[in-house]
Amino acid sequence: xxxxxxxxxxxxxxxxxxxxxxxxxxxxxxxxxxxxxxxxxxxxxxxxxxxxxxxxxxxxxxxxxxxxxxxxxxxxxxxxxxxxxxxxxxxxxxxxxxxxxxxxxxxxxxxxxxxxxxxxxxxxxxxxxxxxxxxxxxxxxxxxxxxxxxxxxxxxxxxx
Amino acid sequence: xxxxxxxxxxxxxxxxxxxxxxxxxxxxxxxxxxxxxxxxxxxxxxxxxxxxxxxxxxxxxxxxxxxxxxxxxxxxxxxxxxxxxxxxxxxxxxxxxxxxxxxxxxxxxxxxxxxxxxxxxxxxxxxxxxxxxxxxxxxxxxxxxxxxxxxxxxxxxxxxxxxxxxxxxxxxxxxxxxx
Numbered sequence: 001x002x003x004x005x006x007x008x009x010x011x012x013x014x015x016x017x018x019x020x021x022x023x024x025x026x027x028x029x030x031x032x033x034x035x036x037x038x039x040x041x042x043x044x045x046x047x048x049x050x051x052x053x054x055x056x057x058x059x060x061x062x063x064x065x066x067x068x069x070x071x072x073x074x075x076x077x078x079x080x081x082x083x084x085x086x087x088x089x090x091x092x093x094x095x096x097x098x099x100x101x102x103x104x105x106x107x108x109x110x111x112x113x114x115x116x117x118x119x120x121x122x123x124x125x126x127x128x129x130x131x132x133x134x135x136x137x138x139x140x141x142x143x144x145x146x147x148x149x150x151x152x153x154x155x156x157x158x159x160x
Numbered sequence: 161x162x163x164x165x166x167x168x169x170x171x172x173x174x175x176x177x178x179x180x181x182x183x184x185x186x187x188x189x190x191x192x193x194x195x196x197x198x199x200x201x202x203x204x205x206x207x208x209x210x211x212x213x214x215x216x217x218x219x220x221x222x223x224x225x226x227x228x229x230x231x232x233x234x235x236x237x238x239x240x241x242x243x244x245x246x247x248x249x250x251x252x253x254x255x256x257x258x259x260x261x262x263x264x265x266x267x268x269x270x271x272x273x274x275x276x277x278x279x280x281x282x283x284x285x286x287x288x289x290x291x292x293x294x295x296x297x298x299x300x301x302x303x304x305x306x307x308x309x310x311x312x313x314x315x316x317x318x319x320x321x322x323x324x325x326x327x328x329x330x331x332x333x334x335x336x337x338x339x
Contacts, residue, residue, distance in 0.1 A: 132239075132274075133239075133274075134238075134239060141273055141274070146273070147273070148271070148272060148273065149271070149272070149273055150272075150273025150274070151273075155238040155239075155273075155274075156238075157238065157241055157276065157281055157282045158241060158242050158245035158246075158282045159282075160281075160282055160283070160284070
């Protein structure tokens, strides 16, 4: 099944577009940032592949000078019971990734969470507000340079 | 109540504060501030097996305006702290707070940016309960400890003028004690 997905993707988007990894039967494809929505839509809408469920969408901070932030998409097909993982990377300065909430509407909250924790801006998202942290919070807690105990004074407590 | 048969035609004398505090300590209405898993043990504490009604605290009030003691049971995040404080502020004086469990007392295993490292940073706590989560017996023990404090007229959160008791040197007017 993995080979079939690889073949399908290669024939649709060209030989050198993706970087494929396979580990213990799990297929991962690294997708160029500008093609992520197109690839997602193809994987979902192709009747043969039919990855209709976005199981999870999360961020990652590689803490590297280039391509520091990444977004990971875990897809699942209810029809073929197959899984695939997509990754795409963006730069530290002004991290922007196109939204896939137009493809799977469940991505709406997942992208808000990723924005809240990593500060990755999802371009075209209908309602990109913070999910967990207070609305006026100025930092991104899951970035590698955020201290474990937070920044003193950034989260106010009620008066005693 | 049987007291008549024991005492016959005689009578007892006591101080008004002592009588009021004796009444108060045997009818502490808890406000169940169940934020996370400690709340399950708090429910067992209220349920028939551990049966806190033996100590007069079976009436869990879901309105802060009708409660005497707030049992904060669970991990308190910075975001939730404002809610806890707001509910505490709505409770009428005199009032007490039990910090139930490791998270509530000290942040517990959540040594992280989002969790308040002990609720005494924003509300006065009368009794701390150790455990993760504490057994219901342990919470009953906390309640009994609190009853001793109530009998002595002590509260971290209420002024002594309102609750009466031995620690206050100033005479206080009668209606305020009753209120």
